[in-house]
Amino acid sequence: MSNYIALLRGINVGGNTRMKMAELKLMMEQLGLSQVQTYIQSGNVVFQSEEEEEPLRTKLEQGIAATFGMSVSVVLRTAAEWERMMLDCPYLSAEDSSADNVQVALLPVEPPQKGIDKLKAVKAEHDDFRVNGRDIYLFLPQGVRDSKLAAALSKLGVPATARNWNTVRKLADMIKSF
Numbered sequence: 001m002s003n004y005i006a007l008l009r010g011i012n013v014g015g016n017t018r019m020k021m022a023e024l025k026l027m028m029e030q031l032g033l034s035q036v037q038t039y040i041q042s043g044n045v046v047f048q049s050e051e052e053e054e055p056l057r058t059k060l061e062q063g064i065a066a067t068f069g070m071s072v073s074v075v076l077r078t079a080a081e082w083e084r085m086m087l088d089c090p091y092l093s094a095e096d097s098s099a100d101n102v103q104v105a106l107l108p109v110e111p112p113q114k115g116i117d118k119l120k121a122v123k124a125e126h127d128d129f130r131v132n133g134r135d136i137y138l139f140l141p142q143g144v145r146d147s148k149l150a151a152a153l154s155k156l157g158v159p160a161t162a163r164n165w166n167t168v169r170k171l172a173d174m175i176k177s178f
Helices: 021-030 053-068 079-087 113-120 165-176
Strands: 002-008 034-039 044-049 074-078 102-106 128-132 135-139 161-164
Touching (some): 021 034, 034 165, 074 079, 079 165, 102 165
Antiparallel strands (some): 102 135, 128 135
């Protein structure tokens, strides 16, 4: 049995992808997942499963399409991958309390070099980023709202969903409770 964190891209932002977390939890339980818990309304879920990542991701995306009638990208990480992602952050330690300006964009696959080059070309005066496999660390000292770098993540050519460091820490705490 593996402990997983699922991140749904673009849930409950804007008006097109509204989803109640209680309904998402129920859907995931009906798909045979256990210990399902959601965190806030932006599509963060921790759970247990015996399935491998890729078929599980496909199963979740198909379940969401069938249940909610929308196409949503799902990014999965195991608890071990999540812990490693936190330890590898170049901008702060996992325990750093001054993490307001750090986000992590998580991708289902590694971005192609062409996409990384496009992101590097963005003129974001104060912002910085580092790519580490399927994770992209963002340092946004003036916040995410007006960040040209954060807005340009689509240039990577693969789906990306970003979470702030407070959410990263909370999901780590939740997955440790299993």
